[in-house]
Amino acid sequence: MGLLSKKDAKLITDPLADNNPITIQVLGICSALAITAELKASLVMAIAVLFVMGVGNVVISLIRNLIPSKIRIIVQLIVVASLVIIVDQVLKAYAYELSKTLSVFVGLIITNCIIMGRFEAFALGNGPWRAFLDGIGNALGYGVILIIVGFFRELLGSGTLFGIPVLGDAIEKTGVYSSGYENNGFMLMPPMALIIVGLLIWVQRSRNKNLIED
Amino acid sequence: MEKRTDKNGYTIIFAVIMVVVVGSLLAFTASSLKPNIVENERIEKQQNILYALGINGNEGKGDITFVSTDEVAELFKTKVSEQLVLESKDGKIVKSMTRQEFMDANNGKEPYLIDVKKQQANVKAGKSRLLPLFVGKSEKGETYYVAPIRGKGLWDAIWGYVALDKNMIVRGAFFDHAAETPGLGANIKQRYFMDDFYGEHLLTEAGVFKGIKVAKGNADPKNNDKTDYEVDALAGATITGDGVSAMIKADLKLYLPYFQNLKKAN
Numbered sequence: 001m002g003l004l005s006k007k008d009a010k011l012i013t014d015p016l017a018d019n020n021p022i023t024i025q026v027l028g029i030c031s032a033l034a035i036t037a038e039l040k041a042s043l044v045m046a047i048a049v050l051f052v053m054g055v056g057n058v059v060i061s062l063i064r065n066l067i068p069s070k071i072r073i074i075v076q077l078i079v080v081a082s083l084v085i086i087v088d089q090v091l092k093a094y095a096y097e098l099s100k101t102l103s104v105f106v107g108l109i110i111t112n113c114i115i116m117g118r119f120e121a122f123a124l125g126n127g128p129w130r131a132f133l134d135g136i137g138n139a140l141g142y143g144v145i146l147i148i149v150g151f152f153r154e155l156l157g158s159g160t161l162f163g164i165p166v167l168g169d170a171i172e173k174t175g176v177y178s179s180g181y182e183n184n185g186f187m188l189m190p191p192m193a194l195i196i197v198g199l200l201i202w203v204q205r206s207r208n209k210n211l212i213e214d
Numbered sequence: 215m216e217k218r219t220d221k222n223g224y225t226i227i228f229a230v231i232m233v234v235v236v237g238s239l240l241a242f243t244a245s246s247l248k249p250n251i252v253e254n255e256r257i258e259k260q261q262n263i264l265y266a267l268g269i270n271g272n273e274g275k276g277d278i279t280f281v282s283t284d285e286v287a288e289l290f291k292t293k294v295s296e297q298l299v300l301e302s303k304d305g306k307i308v309k310s311m312t313r314q315e316f317m318d319a320n321n322g323k324e325p326y327l328i329d330v331k332k333q334q335a336n337v338k339a340g341k342s343r344l345l346p347l348f349v350g351k352s353e354k355g356e357t358y359y360v361a362p363i364r365g366k367g368l369w370d371a372i373w374g375y376v377a378l379d380k381n382m383i384v385r386g387a388f389f390d391h392a393a394e395t396p397g398l399g400a401n402i403k404q405r406y407f408m409d410d411f412y413g414e415h416l417l418t419e420a421g422v423f424k425g426i427k428v429a430k431g432n433a434d435p436k437n438n439d440k441t442d443y444e445v446d447a448l449a450g451a452t453i454t455g456d457g458v459s460a461m462i463k464a465d466l467k468l469y470l471p472y473f474q475n476l477k478k479a480n
Contacts, residue, residue, distance in 0.1 A: 037397025037450070068225035069217075075232065082236050089243050093250035096258065104393045104400070154397070157449075163276070185449035188398060 004133070011133040015141030017208075021114045022145040023201045024211065028114035032146055033193040035108065040162050042150030045105050046143025050136065051087070052109055053118060056080050057135030060123035067124070076119040081110050114142055149196045157187030257283050259326055260290040266360045266375035266386040268352045269293055276405050294360075296349040297325040300472055303342040307471045330364040330373065330465075345468055352377075358385050361469055365461025368453040369393040372402065376466060378416070380480075382473050383440075384426070387411040389458065399454030410437045410445040416466060423470050425463035428455035 004012070021027045035041045059079050060067075067075050088106050091099035109115070118138050123131040154160055159167040159177075168175015170183055186192055205211045218224060261280035264270065269289060271279035281289050299316040301309035316325050325346045333343045348360040356379065364373040370392035377386030387408045394400040401407055414426050429444040430452065437445060447455040 035396050037395070041396035066219065066228065068219045068228050070220070070225050071229060074229075078232065078236055082240055085240060086243050089247050089251070092254065093247040096254040104396060107393070158397075188450040 008130065008133055011130060012137035012140070015134075015137040016144060017141075017204075018211065020141045020145065020204075021117070021138050022142060022197060023204050025114075025117070027117050028112050028142055029194075029197070031108045031112055032142075032149060032197060033190040035105070036146055036150040036153055036193050037157065037188045038154045038160075038163070039147065039150040041104075042146040043143075044101060045108070046139070046146050048102060048105050048109055049112060049115070049142060050139040052080060052083055053115055053135035053139040054132055055135075056083055056115060057118060057123040057131040058128045059083075060119045061126060061128040061131035064124050072124065073116070073120070076116055077110075080115055080119075084109050114138060145197070145200065148200065149193055152196055153187045153192060156184050157192075159183050256327065257286055260286045262375050262388050262390070263326060263348050263360050264289055264293060266377040266388045267293060267348075267350045267358055268354075268377070268386050272405075278403070278405055278408075294348050294350040298347040298349065299325045299328070300345040300347060300469070301342050302345050302468045305468065305471075307345075307475075308342065310472075328362075330362050331371070334364065343468070347469065347472065352385065356385070359469075359473075360386070361466060363461045363465035365457045365464070367391050367394045367402075367457045368399050368451075369395070372454065372457050372461065374458075374461070376411070376462070378466075378469075378473070380473065380476055382416040382423075382466075382470070384411045384414045384416065391454070394451070394454050397450075398448065399451040401448050401451065402454055402458060407445075407448060413440040414445065415441045415443065416462075417470075421474070423467050425459065425467070428459045430455075 015021055018024065022029065022032055031045065035045050056079055060076060063075075084106050088099060088103065091102060118135060122134045126134070151161070154162075155166070159165060159170055165175075167181070168177045170177050219228075261270075261283075264281055264286065265278075269281060271281055273279070280286070297313040297316075299311040299313075300307045301311070311319070313325055317323060326348065328344055328346045333345070337343045346362060350358060350360065352358050358377040358379055360375050360377045362373065362375050364371065366372065372389065372391040372394065374387060374389035376384055376388075379385050389402045389408055391400060391402060394402065411426060416423060416425060418424055424443045427444045428447045430447045434442060434444070435446050
């Protein structure tokens, strides 16, 4: 017996692969397109969403029997918005540099459909512990895709990873650039994120035929 | 049977309680953290001005390191020798105040805390605009004049500080943004973009203000030509780049009369 029961462990592992929020449920695409032009931003976004989803799912789960069904979407939105604002304020006061990096993501987190989707589909009907695991699992599944997309876009688009040049200097023509290689500026545009996500979906479905819908 | 939580009365009461609880929680957080946040923003402004002056903790090729928060107050006091406030109306400078004069008239408010956004709004309302100008010595001992600029990017505000010498040649630049796209527009905050402005001329030989354009398809990506009034644009960040060109053109132009006077006085 591990730390988690089999059923609980599935809550974490499922969204990583066979029920991935981006490639299978096709949620949260907007932020995946917007911020994956560099790896660092992808990682920061993944961590931020991990935090908001973990805590948000627990909060919603705790008050799930009190929430009036007619206004439940508004309640969910308020929970996620206030969480994000509080975190942003605390960072501004105590970790100003970090908060400047994150400020861009605040709006994107609030409108992320994965968060609302998991609140609605899972936290409203399950206990806090399971809701927490589900939140973490989905955030990880989302983060993994973000990091993969960010990796390819930054590498092929700017020739860097985490801002560090790995292919040589594009202007001085050193490294791979000396053989005539050029950065593909198109990789930095949002449409390429969509194409990479599409390729990931294709790879995943060709490996697991169960995922193919008729 | 209808569930308790489906009743209209319950829904309304729940909504009211939620609004009150969440509202007071947010208000409490915001007001209790405010002093810290204001202090952080103040330090940041001083760091940015010093950065444009060339006083920073940069070591490597690509890093942007400000002077540390412990040293910043002291350095700001010693390196920025003068904080001028120019009052501009219809493109002319109608009044020039020293730091002391400005502080006496404004309850001790420091000129570097002048809100550029508010001053820009004053122009739209037909009032005059206050232009702060920070005079300081660079590490090399030359006198530079740092001016704050502010404009619009793609999503939100962008701003910066530009250090000029007496001929309005750029000697230092720092740009920042509120919410430009990471990896694209947000790269105006990168060294390779900011450093491109160094040495660029704002004026023609005849002294006419040209500005600096962030240009696509620039034939000069290494930026060897400093009098083409162009720097190389960032791929995928056209609107942010245009915003940078626009704020340089609009805001720095207002300082032109000051520099013309400076030249005459010499």
